[in-house]
Amino acid sequence: MNISVIVGHPYKHSFNAAIAAAAAEALNERGHHVLFHDLYREQFNPVLSDTELVSDVPEDTLTALHQQEIREADGIVIIHPNWWGQPPAIMKG
Helix, strand or coil: CEEEEEECCCCCCCHHHHHHHHHHHHHHHCCCEEEEEECCCCCCCCCCCHHHHHHCCCCCHHHHHHHHHHHHCCEEEEECCCECCECCHHHHC
């Protein structure tokens, strides 16, 4: 199965990062194909442009890649901190 693991925490040694790494490792060990994304390390831009809003077509290649992988994934694991009851802005983007 194709599993997309996405982590959104600014500190690469955080508990969230450790959870994401453990999840990806466990899935790999069980024979799944893991697509791992650390949004901060990839410098993902969460800002939605006006052009993208009306066209529904991403302007940057990283967003297009994420969209394609999520469409093709059999499972998605999303890991992020809970800040004031919500995920961080990078995860919302």
